[in-house]
Amino acid sequence: MAEQYDVIVLGSGPGGYVAAIRAAQLGLKTAIVERENLGGICLNWGCIPTKALLRSAEVLHTMQHAASYGLAADNIRADLDAVVKRSRGVAKQLNQGVTHLMKKNKIAVHMGVGTLKGGGKLDVQGEKGSETLSAKHIIVATGARARDLPFAPADGKRVWTYRHAMTPSEMPSKLLVIGSGAIGIEFASFYNDMGAEVTVVEMMDRIVPVEDADVSTFLERALKKQGMTIMTGAGVEALAVSGKGVKAKLKGKDGKVSEAEYSHVIVAIGIVPNTENIGLEALGITAERGIIAVDGLGRTNVPGVWAIGDVTPGPWLAHKASHEGVTTAEAIAQALGNKDVHPHAMDKRNIPGCTYCHPQIASVGLTEAKAKEAGYAVKAGTFPFIGNGKAIALGEPEGFIKTVFDAKTGELLGAHMIGAEVTELIQGYVVGKTLETTEAELMATVFPHPTLSEMLHESVLAAYGRALHV
Amino acid sequence: MSIAIKMPALSPTMEEGTLAKWLVKVGDKVSSGDIMAEIETDKATMEFEAVDEGTIVSIDVAEGSEGVKVGTVIATLAGEDEAATPAPKAEAKPAAAAPASVAPVPAPAPAPVIAAAPAPKGERVIASPLAKRIAEQKGVDLKGLQGSGPGGRIVKADVEGAQPVAGTGPVAAAPAPIPTAPVPDFGIPFEAEKLNNVRKTIARRLTEAKQTIPHIYLTVDVRLDALLKLRGELNKALEADGVKLSVNDLLIKALAKALIRVPKCNVSFAGDELRKYSRADISVAVAAPSGLITPIVVDAAAKGVAQISTEMKALADKAREGKLMPHEYQGGTASLSNLGMFGIKQFDAVINPPQAMILAVGAGEQRPYVVDGALSVATVMSATGSFDHRAIDGADGAALMQAFKDLVENPLGLVA
Numbered sequence: 001m002a003e004q005y006d007v008i009v010l011g012s013g014p015g016g017y018v019a020a021i022r023a024a025q026l027g028l029k030t031a032i033v034e035r036e037n038l039g040g041i042c043l044n045w046g047c048i049p050t051k052a053l054l055r056s057a058e059v060l061h062t063m064q065h066a067a068s069y070g071l072a073a074d075n076i077r078a079d080l081d082a083v084v085k086r087s088r089g090v091a092k093q094l095n096q097g098v099t100h101l102m103k104k105n106k107i108a109v110h111m112g113v114g115t116l117k118g119g120g121k122l123d124v125q126g127e128k129g130s131e132t133l134s135a136k137h138i139i140v141a142t143g144a145r146a147r148d149l150p151f152a153p154a155d156g157k158r159v160w161t162y163r164h165a166m167t168p169s170e171m172p173s174k175l176l177v178i179g180s181g182a183i184g185i186e187f188a189s190f191y192n193d194m195g196a197e198v199t200v201v202e203m204m205d206r207i208v209p210v211e212d213a214d215v216s217t218f219l220e221r222a223l224k225k226q227g228m229t230i231m232t233g234a235g236v237e238a239l240a241v242s243g244k245g246v247k248a249k250l251k252g253k254d255g256k257v258s259e260a261e262y263s264h265v266i267v268a269i270g271i272v273p274n275t276e277n278i279g280l281e282a283l284g285i286t287a288e289r290g291i292i293a294v295d296g297l298g299r300t301n302v303p304g305v306w307a308i309g310d311v312t313p314g315p316w317l318a319h320k321a322s323h324e325g326v327t328t329a330e331a332i333a334q335a336l337g338n339k340d341v342h343p344h345a346m347d348k349r350n351i352p353g354c355t356y357c358h359p360q361i362a363s364v365g366l367t368e369a370k371a372k373e374a375g376y377a378v379k380a381g382t383f384p385f386i387g388n389g390k391a392i393a394l395g396e397p398e399g400f401i402k403t404v405f406d407a408k409t410g411e412l413l414g415a416h417m418i419g420a421e422v423t424e425l426i427q428g429y430v431v432g433k434t435l436e437t438t439e440a441e442l443m444a445t446v447f448p449h450p451t452l453s454e455m456l457h458e459s460v461l462a463a464y465g466r467a468l469h470v
Numbered sequence: 471m472s473i474a475i476k477m478p479a480l481s482p483t484m485e486e487g488t489l490a491k492w493l494v495k496v497g498d499k500v501s502s503g504d505i506m507a508e509i510e511t512d513k514a515t516m517e518f519e520a521v522d523e524g525t526i527v528s529i530d531v532a533e534g535s536e537g538v539k540v541g542t543v544i545a546t547l548a549g550e551d552e553a554a555t556p557a558p559k560a561e562a563k564p565a566a567a568a569p570a571s572v573a574p575v576p577a578p579a580p581a582p583v584i585a586a587a588p589a590p591k592g593e594r595v596i597a598s599p600l601a602k603r604i605a606e607q608k609g610v611d612l613k614g615l616q617g618s619g620p621g622g623r624i625v626k627a628d629v630e631g632a633q634p635v636a637g638t639g640p641v642a643a644a645p646a647p648i649p650t651a652p653v654p655d656f657g658i659p660f661e662a663e664k665l666n667n668v669r670k671t672i673a674r675r676l677t678e679a680k681q682t683i684p685h686i687y688l689t690v691d692v693r694l695d696a697l698l699k700l701r702g703e704l705n706k707a708l709e710a711d712g713v714k715l716s717v718n719d720l721l722i723k724a725l726a727k728a729l730i731r732v733p734k735c736n737v738s739f740a741g742d743e744l745r746k747y748s749r750a751d752i753s754v755a756v757a758a759p760s761g762l763i764t765p766i767v768v769d770a771a772a773k774g775v776a777q778i779s780t781e782m783k784a785l786a787d788k789a790r791e792g793k794l795m796p797h798e799y800q801g802g803t804a805s806l807s808n809l810g811m812f813g814i815k816q817f818d819a820v821i822n823p824p825q826a827m828i829l830a831v832g833a834g835e836q837r838p839y840v841v842d843g844a845l846s847v848a849t850v851m852s853a854t855g856s857f858d859h860r861a862i863d864g865a866d867g868a869a870l871m872q873a874f875k876d877l878v879e880n881p882l883g884l885v886a
Binding site (some may be wrong): 317342411436438441 | 601621626
């Protein structure tokens with residue numbers, strides 16, 4: 001007799017475990033199935049441990065510049081093993097946190113590889129044998145993994161994915177990072193700060209290509225100043241891996257092919273959804289290139305099967321997955337007769353994105369170019385860090401905040417920032433954007449002094465020709 | 471020693487104003503009593519006189535800047551003893567470069583104050599600021615909308631799909647907001663009466679009409695003797711049928727027929743097109759207890775005067791009882807308003823959009839009248855047509871007034 005649940009969540013990443021908690025809060029009998037670590041990639045191998053690594057790099061960087069703060073620090077060196085150990089400790093602590101949350105919410109945890117069998121049945125192949133679970137609703141939240149280069153699959157020795165880069169066996173001396181999205185740039189930044197000689201190769205004509213063009217330009221300049229080599233409009237023709245390193249053939253913007261030798265390569269060219277071998281095809285679930293088609297509340301085309309997070313259309317971000325987890329759990333509760341929940345599909349234009357390179361990047365909504373493309377009459381304002389007292393006091397005078405408004409209605413269409421701590425600032429705009437504030441409410445808001453957040457205000461004022469401190 | 475010239479409070483209630491025009495420029499010498507600028511308040515345009523003597527060294531708020539708060543520095547004067555060196559950059563710039571307290575001129579459609587005015591208690595509309603602003607711009611009434619946001623909050627998407635407040639006709643011109651600047655309390659005893667919806671609609675639509683339609687007014691004097699005589703005869707003949715024609719019934723017919731004769735006046739201005747109607751439906755202004763309403767005599771040119779009279783009587787009764795159905799007062803291709811019974815000699819009516827003309831009729835009265843070079847006495851009324859000048863040229867309006875006059879003075883055409 002299969003164990004009967006209201007909801008089974010397949011996958012316990014930031015989408016899955018949050019969906020399970022919300023379902024349990026709503027009184028649904030809930031189970032979660034995980035093949036590896038509770039918390040998924042985000043917390044074990046992604047967002048969180050990388051932030052721990054980057055924090056170490058940041059402290060190192062600050063210590064190296066101690067003199068500019070009037071402090072003396074000699075003989076500063078990085079101990080990569082210790083840095084990685086700290087990062088793993090942070091991941092472990094949070095992993096245990098998720099275990100505790102499951103227990104607290106009385107969510108049944110089934111460790112093993114799950115496969116959908118149709119009719120609400122789910123097989124779980126665990127270490128100790130297999131079992132069949134049964135539920136009225138199943139949420140697929142199996143996430144995604146790094147995309148491999150077809151001609152040079154990651155081996156973990158010389159060619160790394162994010163996962164290898166997070167627990168390096170040795171410090172790369174000369175590192176090639178392929179791809180300049182969030183993951184590529186964060187590792188490039190980390191290893192550059194740690195002392196490696198880093199080259200970033202990006203196919204598009206600018207790095208961090210999803211960001212506003214001004215941000216890309218600023219970041220490229222900043223990274224070059226830190227000693228990084230940036231190649232845009234460039235591609236990798238071939239990688240020859242040997243025991244000593246990797247020979248790379250790189251085709252530059254000008255079409256010329258050059259050859260260079262690197263100690264290690266990080267491949268960060270995107271992700272692939274984990275939607276194979278979990279029984280989706282047999283159920284006839286609609287997917288395109290592995291990405292499951294869903295409506296705004298996470299319904300697939302098969303009744304009783306839902307999908308959230310990285311297995312669905314992007315952006316592929318942990319907070320997007322978590323938000324979908326809540327929405328979908330509420331939609332399921334509603335389907336089961338709960339009249340007190342009112343799930344709302346999220347507006348994807350209000351999902352912020354953060355990149356923890358040095359300097360940090362954060363953004364939400366449309367870039368200036370995209371807004372113009374969409375036909376808006378655009379009003380854009382930019383305020384530089386150098387005009388902010390707190391930024392100068394922190395010794396972080398580099399960066400800017402840009403806001404993009406619809407000139408007709410005053411709608412905040414997008415915000416783009418680069419500089420110290422901007423990942424903590426963006427949420428001010430996200431709240432405003434979600435509440436559909438116009439420039440008037442943002443201008444009428446009092447920002448505390450002295451804070452970096454004052455730049456949020458100034459940027460809005462700048463869009464209307466009213467910035468005070470420039 | 472330089473003197474800051476500040477935005478003056480030109481009336482006790484003035485909080486901000488528009489700097490309509492500068493009459494001085496940088497480098498000009500002014501002395502006490504010289505007129506420096508024209509400033510528009512909520513009530514009027516006023517001249518702003520210099521109090522001090524000196525030379526203008528900078529103009530800090532550009533001409534045309536709206537919403538300049540009282541007390542904002544608008545110009546700087548160098549005193550007599552000071553060498554006035556006009557800074558080159560001090561030439562009037564867009565207010566963007568001016569002190570921050572000044573709203574920048576190019577701001578897109580500064581939200582009219584009423585957008586922020588809290589709704590009266592009990593009918594709070596929960597809507598996002600952006601939804602409110604778009605509703606304002608589109609002329610959508612938020613009260614009628616169902617919100618799709620959390621807790622039923624009205625969001626942008628709800629307003630974008632919504633229709634502007636329906637005009638009475640098929641052409642929905644974007645209604646302008648009703649100016650509802652707060653009315654100051656001067657301590658005069660008063661009783662506040664909440665507006666009913668008819669009054670609100672009248673206010674909105676007439677404001678819209680007067681603000682958006684360039685009116686032209688054409689007045690003719692019309693001799694009524696023949697029409698009065700015919701009316702008497704018709705009423706005698708129709709007595710058995712219980713029909714009693716009023717002068718107004720005949721004027722409805724005359725206006726309708728004139729519109730058919732001059733079709734260029736039987737139109738609606740609809741943005742990028744002109745609607746030319748092939749039927750004359752006359753909206754007739756009726757004073758109902760709840761306010762003005764205009765029931766419609768459909769296809770009045772084709773109807774006999776007896777039928778018009780019967781219909782009009784029924785419509786007026788319904789109007790006074792508030793029982794008109796929407797189709798009975800929404801539509802119409804032109805309007806007729808008659809204040810003759812109150813002894814009004816002549817008046818100019820406000821066009822009832824989306825219509826393009828309204829005829830205002832005054833009292834028929836005995837006046838000295840010259841016929842064939844000899845002074846005599848005749849019964850004469852003044853009739854004034856208000857025309858939407860965007861749609862109707864003066865000559866065409868004049869042709870309509872001429873046709874109307876001709877039909878009234880030769881009234882057999884009304885019964886033919």
